[in-house]
Amino acid sequence: MFAVVKTGGKQYRVTEGDVIKVEKLDGETGKSIVLGDVLMLGDDKGVKVGEPLLKDVSVTAEVLEQKKDKKIVVFKKKRRQNYRRKRGHRQEITVLRVTGIGKAAAKKTEAKAEEKAAAPAKAAKAPAKKAEAKEAPAKKAPAKKATKKTAE
Structure with missing residues (x-):
């Protein structure tokens, strides 16, 4: 089974177990x-093409590494003008290993998303109780005494 995935403005044809380098x-x-963003899904039975994306289909991948790519040299020149500029650039990339493709991958990720959504809901309730306890009346600072100015 293979899929065509869109990420970082580029499209990648991936199968399970592939290692790809994508934008950060x-x-x-x-x-x-x-x-x-799955554009196409194919297997031995046939190919499904999205218009533009396939619904309920996703690709899961494991992050292997966050790093910088090879250096790209940017050289500008205008002939006969003594104009030359040389700059370099290293793009940040993420190295991924594809672990699952298809609707099954989407179901697994939905279950994980639901667990993550439930955990913050529980955590959100606890700070609300603390906020209510902090609303107790605060003591006022003692008033400053007024001083008289004398004309000299």
């Missing part, structure tokens, strides 16, 4: 990422 994505090393 948020995620720590070892964590799982869901690529939801």
Whole structure:
């Protein structure tokens, strides 16, 4: 089974187990990422093409590494004008290993998303109780005494 995934303005044809280098994505090393923009899905039965995306299909991948790519040299020149500029650039990339393709991958990620959504809801309730306790009346600072100015 293969899929064509869109990320970082580029399209990648991936199969399960492939290692690809993509534009920088948020995620720590070892964590799982869901690529939801699937343009095409193919297997031995046939090919499904999205218009423009396939619904309920996703690709899961594991982050192997966050690093910088090879250096790209940017050289500008205008002939006969003594104008030359040389600059370099290293793009940040994410190295991914594809772990799952298809609707099954989407279901697994939905279950994980639901667990993550439930955890912050529980955490959100606890700070609300603390906020209510902090609303107790605060003591006022003692008033400053007025001083008289004398004309000299």
